[in-house]
Amino acid sequence: MHQFLLRKKWDILSITLCTCSAFLLLFFLRNADDNRLTSWKWVFTGSEIIWFVPLIIAGIFLMYAVLNSPISRQKPSLFLFLFSFGVSALFWKVPEVIIDASRYFTYGKHLELYGIRYFISEWGNSINAWTDLPLVPFLYGLIFKLFGEGRAFIQVFTSVLFSMTVVVTYRIGKTLWDEETGFYAGALLLGIPYIFSQIPLMLVDVPTMFLLTLSIYVFMQALREGGGWIFLSALSIFAALLSKYSAWMMLSVIGIVFIVYAGEGLWVRGYGQKKRKEIPEAGFRDCLRRALFVTLIVSIFAGVVLYFKFNVIAEQIAFLREYQAPGLRRWGESFVSTFLFQIHPIVTLAALYSVYESIRKRDLKFLIVFWLILLIVVFQIRRSRYVMIVFPMVTLMGSYGLQKIKDPEIRRYLLSCAVAASLVVALFAYLPYLQTMSMVNFKDAGAFLDGTAAEKVEVLVIPSSETAVNASVAVPILDYFTMKDILYAHDENFSLPSEQIEKSPLRFTWTYRNPEYYISDAQASDLQPVVIISNRGRQELPERIRNRLQGYEITETFDATTDRFRYSPVVTVYLPAVEGQ
Numbered sequence: 213m214h215q216f217l218l219r220k221k222w223d224i225l226s227i228t229l230c231t232c233s234a235f236l237l238l239f240f241l242r243n244a245d246d247n248r249l250t251s252w253k254w255v256f257t258g259s260e261i262i263w264f265v266p267l268i269i270a271g272i273f274l275m276y277a278v279l280n281s282p283i284s285r286q287k288p289s290l291f292l293f294l295f296s297f298g299v300s301a302l303f304w305k306v307p308e309v310i311i312d313a314s315r316y317f318t319y320g321k322h323l324e325l326y327g328i329r330y331f332i333s334e335w336g337n338s339i340n341a342w343t344d345l346p347l348v349p350f351l352y353g354l355i356f357k358l359f360g361e362g363r364a365f366i367q368v369f370t371s372v373l374f375s376m377t378v379v380v381t382y383r384i385g386k387t388l389w390d391e392e393t394g395f396y397a398g399a400l401l402l403g404i405p406y407i408f409s410q411i412p413l414m415l416v417d418v419p420t421m422f423l424l425t426l427s428i429y430v431f432m433q434a435l436r437e438g439g440g441w442i443f444l445s446a447l448s449i450f451a452a453l454l455s456k457y458s459a460w461m462m463l464s465v466i467g468i469v470f471i472v473y474a475g476e477g478l479w480v481r482g483y484g485q486k487k488r489k490e491i492p493e494a495g496f497r498d499c500l501r502r503a504l505f506v507t508l509i510v511s512i513f514a515g516v517v518l519y520f521k522f523n524v525i526a527e528q529i530a531f532l533r534e535y536q537a538p539g540l541r542r543w544g545e546s547f548v549s550t551f552l553f554q555i556h557p558i559v560t561l562a563a564l565y566s567v568y569e570s571i572r573k574r575d576l577k578f579l580i581v582f583w584l585i586l587l588i589v590v591f592q593i594r595r596s597r598y599v600m601i602v603f604p605m606v607t608l609m610g611s612y613g614l615q616k617i618k619d620p621e622i623r624r625y626l627l628s629c630a631v632a633a634s635l636v637v638a639l640f641a642y643l644p645y646l647q648t649m650s651m652v653n654f655k656d657a658g659a660f661l662d663g664t665a666a667e668k669v670e671v672l673v674i675p676s677s678e679t680a681v682n683a684s685v686a687v688p689i690l691d692y693f694t695m696k697d698i699l700y701a702h703d704e705n706f707s708l709p710s711e712q713i714e715k716s717p718l719r720f721t722w723t724y725r726n727p728e729y730y731i732s733d734a735q736a737s738d739l740q741p742v743v744i745i746s747n748r749g750r751q752e753l754p755e756r757i758r759n760r761l762q763g764y765e766i767t768e769t770f771d772a773t774t775d776r777f778r779y780s781p782v783v784t785v786y787l788p789a790v791e792g793q
Contacts, residue, residue, distance in 0.1 A: 323353025336524030658693025
């Protein structure tokens, strides 16, 4: 590394200055970031910006050393997996900052308590499935059943899926072009700070990103080599279909993969054996036959699901068209936010250049990674959480564009700049900010309750007209963070005006009803803790709650907040008053 610094000192200096200048420019223009969760105008509030530049510079040189380590060159898959997993683990302390986690915890707990057969048969019936598909909640439920409801097990699972996404991205790039393109693409996923705000959460976006990326890679292998890859391809596509409805449109990329490989198969057949080594056993007829086998197997799997759950799926799709599609236009975020603030500019600029480079080279394979980005732009999908599942394709484009730089050391230094700057932003801006959001109150309250002697905790909620969130949906979030049994016997009849609920992105909270397992044995006791969940601001306790709290006193109040959101839950713990005090 020392020799590299001496040989390329002026190049290094200019690239480093550009990296730091890009960060400072984005910081000063941070009001343009309209992300709904990690906007730069929020995450840098109160930050000592003077420390970020030296942190970025130090991080660049450290990252260059790490990315040039022997293991990164000798065992790139292992390196990418371990490094990405280790980085993602640093974010496990982030609370569940998105209220949607309440649904997925509830789904998983149904499987844990009532079993697999009940989960499958009651999905969409007694289990109110909203607009969700069952695979990821099913996996969460299996984890609960095997290991218990500890959040750590879920976070290990999502981190593993993210790390496997990094590895599969590397494999796609290596298969389409070469090992370096693949390695850079995998590493550049760490150059997306937004992604680290999602990995610790009990949602479906990270698993869907993995399954979509895996489907692309395994289908490529099925066309190239056939054999067992055909069944694995069908299984991965079917899994992606059952993960999230937005993945259905994205899976159109499978057709693009077929067109590319079948087209190359025709080229090989028409022009001899010159290029056959690049496409093992991938003539046009081979590609067609293998693709048909994959399609047949997926169709059988999907047909079974449709046979048993057609009404549920049809109703969900109709509702998505009526509610979600127009809602996306109201809840969207700008492409400027997603592709400049939430993704490092080096990645975005290299990805933009890659389009020109692929056209110049007439590289048909590039269409495989470009297709999903094209869909995002054409259909104006403007929310980072929904765009996230195609981030691996963005980094593949970025890596492709970086290959235009002839000097391999400069390429790797640019890679180090993107990854280091993004990790500094994620670790020193996003992480502290996310830990101060009001949803952390559930995490802190759960830890406090676990320290009490009681086996059960009674939970009461106070509705609020100042937020679009139904207060009762918070009960499963608290349940997620405590090992105590939750007793909750009363869903409030309070509701907002229907026109306000219908257009709200949090509409699901008003169709939600807490499951019977909270109320089946909800016998009030004078010894157990009582927890009040309310929204921030002065609120009078309803009479029924005042009566319940007779003989109790406030023990702890958890009221951390960023004052950024209308839903700002406060958790107050009451314990029986000690006589004589």
